[in-house]
Amino acid sequence: MGAMEHPIPKNVPALLPIVKYGDPVLVKKAKPVAAIDDAVLRLIPAMFNTMYAEPGIGLAAPQVGISVRVMVVDVASDGKSQPLALINPRIDAHKGQIKSEEGCLSFPGIQVTVPRWAWVKVSAINEKGLPVTIEAEGLLSRCLQHEMDHLDGVVMIDRLSLPQRVKALWEIRKRKKAGLW
Numbered sequence: 076m077g078a079m080e081h082p083i084p085k086n087v088p089a090l091l092p093i094v095k096y097g098d099p100v101l102v103k104k105a106k107p108v109a110a111i112d113d114a115v116l117r118l119i120p121a122m123f124n125t126m127y128a129e130p131g132i133g134l135a136a137p138q139v140g141i142s143v144r145v146m147v148v149d150v151a152s153d154g155k156s157q158p159l160a161l162i163n164p165r166i167d168a169h170k171g172q173i174k175s176e177e178g179c180l181s182f183p184g185i186q187v188t189v190p191r192w193a194w195v196k197v198s199a200i201n202e203k204g205l206p207v208t209i210e211a212e213g214l215l216s217r218c219l220q221h222e223m224d225h226l227d228g229v230v231m232i233d234r235l236s237l238p239q240r241v242k243a244l245w246e247i248r249k250r251k252k253a254g255l256w
C-alpha cells in the first residue's frame with residue numbers, strides 16, 4: 076500500500092465479509108485513525124450491520140480486513156441495544172482478573188476460557204470525533220478487551236496457556252479439514 080493511500084477502501088459494502096483466523100490481517104497491529112473522514116463514517120455503519128447480521132456483540136475493523144483502529148460493540152445489556160463505536164481506544168485503568176468463556180466471529184465454532192481484567196476504564200473517540208470514557212465490568216469489559224486486542228493483532232487464543240492453545244489450534248485444524256472454516 077502506498078503512503079498516500081487511505082487504509083479504508085472507497086467502496087465499503089453494507090455487509091462486510093468476516094476474515095477468519097489464518098488471515099495475516101488478524102495478527103497485524105492496526106493503524107490509528109488520523110481523522111474522522113467520510114471513509115470512517117462509511118465504515119462504522121457497515122461494521123454495525125455486519126456485527127448484527129452475524130450476530131455478534133463486537134467487531135474490530137481488522138476482522139473485516141481493514142487494518143485501522145476502529146471497533147463496534149453492542150452487548151445489549153438488559154435487552155436494550157447499546158451501540159458503541161470506538162476509534163483509537165485505549166485502556167486507561169484496570170482492576171481484578173476474571174476468567175470466562177468467549178468466542179470470536181473470526182473463530183467460528185470455537186469457545187475458549189480467557190483471562191481478562193474484571194474492570195476496565197477505556198477512552199476513545201466516537202464517530203462524532205468526541206472523546207468518550209467508558210467504565211465497564213462483566214460482559215462489556217470482556218468484549219472491549221477482546222476487540223481492543225484485535226486492534227493490536229492479538230486474538231483470543233494468544234491469551235491461553237500453551238496446552239489450551241494447542242487444544243484450540245487442533246480444534247481449528249479439525250474444522251478446517253471438515254470445511255467449516
Ligand code: NI
Nearest residue numbers: 178179180181
Ligand atoms: Ni474476535
